[in-house]
Amino acid sequence: MTLPDRLLMGPGPSNPYPEVVAAFSQPLLGHLDPEFLRVLDETCDRLRRVFSTTNPLTLPISGTGSAGMEACFVNLVEPGDTVIIGVNGVFGERMCEVARRSGATVVRVEAEWGQRIDPQRLLDARSQTPVARLVAVVHAETSTGVENSIEPLRVLQDTDTLLLVDAVTSLAGIPLEVDGWGIDACYSGTQKCLGVPPGLAPVTFSARAVERISTRTAPVQSWYLDLGLIGDYVGSARKYHHTAPTGMIVALHAGLGAVLDEGVDTVWSRHRSVGITLQSALVDRGFALIAPDGARLPQLTSVQLPVGLDEGALRRRLLDEYSIEVGGGLGAFAGVAWRIGLMGHTARARNVASFLGALDNLL
Numbered sequence: 001m002t003l004p005d006r007l008l009m010g011p012g013p014s015n016p017y018p019e020v021v022a023a024f025s026q027p028l029l030g031h032l033d034p035e036f037l038r039v040l041d042e043t044c045d046r047l048r049r050v051f052s053t054t055n056p057l058t059l060p061i062s063g064t065g066s067a068g069m070e071a072c073f074v075n076l077v078e079p080g081d082t083v084i085i086g087v088n089g090v091f092g093e094r095m096c097e098v099a100r101r102s103g104a105t106v107v108r109v110e111a112e113w114g115q116r117i118d119p120q121r122l123l124d125a126r127s128q129t130p131v132a133r134l135v136a137v138v139h140a141e142t143s144t145g146v147e148n149s150i151e152p153l154r155v156l157q158d159t160d161t162l163l164l165v166d167a168v169t170s171l172a173g174i175p176l177e178v179d180g181w182g183i184d185a186c187y188s189g190t191q192k193c194l195g196v197p198p199g200l201a202p203v204t205f206s207a208r209a210v211e212r213i214s215t216r217t218a219p220v221q222s223w224y225l226d227l228g229l230i231g232d233y234v235g236s237a238r239k240y241h242h243t244a245p246t247g248m249i250v251a252l253h254a255g256l257g258a259v260l261d262e263g264v265d266t267v268w269s270r271h272r273s274v275g276i277t278l279q280s281a282l283v284d285r286g287f288a289l290i291a292p293d294g295a296r297l298p299q300l301t302s303v304q305l306p307v308g309l310d311e312g313a314l315r316r317r318l319l320d321e322y323s324i325e326v327g328g329g330l331g332a333f334a335g336v337a338w339r340i341g342l343m344g345h346t347a348r349a350r351n352v353a354s355f356l357g358a359l360d361n362l363l
């Protein structure tokens with residue numbers, strides 16, 4: 001079977017770093033092999049560096065980004081807890097659903113799709129509902145290309161309310177400082193800016209979050225995502241819980257190595273620079289950027305197509321004739337917008353040039 005070689009410029013997965021592709025050809029190891037455990041420990045160390053944290057509880061959850069989201073909510077929330085969630089796109093909406101299914105009462109702080117959430121509104125909601133156990137917000141809303149600012153929420157550290165951040169599309173793409181911004185729980189996914197295939201969800205928990213989990217009265221509803229049980233394997237006890245996806249962890253180890261070798265700051269500026277180039281080139285061609293200036297993600301650009309262009313047909317021709325994948329719009333933007341990703345190894349000037357060349361030929 002031969003699959004086509006795609007340029008993956010959708011909202012994920014992105015093209016893997018070459019080091020990641022090479023890692024997949026390594027021999028498979030068992031999940032309790034001392035050589036594998038060394039790779040696992042090093043992977044957690046590398047995650048700490050990329051998350052910018054010293055949190056001991058930092059590890060890859062088996063599953064995609066949504067499993068990271070679910071792991072955070074099921075471990076931190078007990079039935080009856082109140083949580084405040086910022087909603088300005090698909091992933092804020094998904095958080096509400098996951099929180100609700102964990103038994104939480106959800107207070108929504110909404111902004112229009114395509115607009116950022118004013119962090120002060122989240123803080124005001126917390127003042128009005130001081131019993132809230134946590135405030136959750138998506139850093140990079142992949143459904144609209146909007147960045148929500150997290151740093152002003154660090155004042156939650158002075159309250160009993162934890163700060164939970166979705167960094168699925170932000171980790172290793174734009175600046176993120178878990179410790180510096182007072183983030184208590186943070187989850188990501190491997191297939192966006194980390195440049196690794198989908199399958200793992202890196203997570204990290206502060207001392208406050210660990211304390212919250214250890215003082216629960218109700219057991220964690222999910223056996224698979226129970227961090228106490230997972231911690232017994234990833235931590236020093238090395239007790240079998242589930243078979244760790246060893247091949248994927250070796251691949252993540254390699255992806256993090258590529259990011260750290262280049263330097264996290266350099267990786268951020270590479271994403272920024274290609275994103276800006278793409279965005280101004282699209283404006284020149286009559287496309288309208290959806291996210292406002294100042295809250296526009298470089299790694300995920302959402303644009304409305306010029307009137308008269310059939311987005312579905314054009315997107316299909318990009319794929320069929322140039323093997324370039326871009327994503328369609330979601331929600332109110334379905335049928336009228338594209339979501340163009342420049343994440344991880346895909347975030348290169350040569351890929352922007354290929355995309356623009358193909359687009360110009362088709363137009």
Ligand SMILES: *Cc1c(COP(=O)(O)O)cnc(C)c1O
Pocket residue numbers: 012064065066067069091138140141142143166167168169189198
């Ligand atoms: C992709 C994404 C998710 C979900 O991750 P999956 O890997 O699709 O499960 C969650 N949040 C954001 C912001 C995302 O971009």
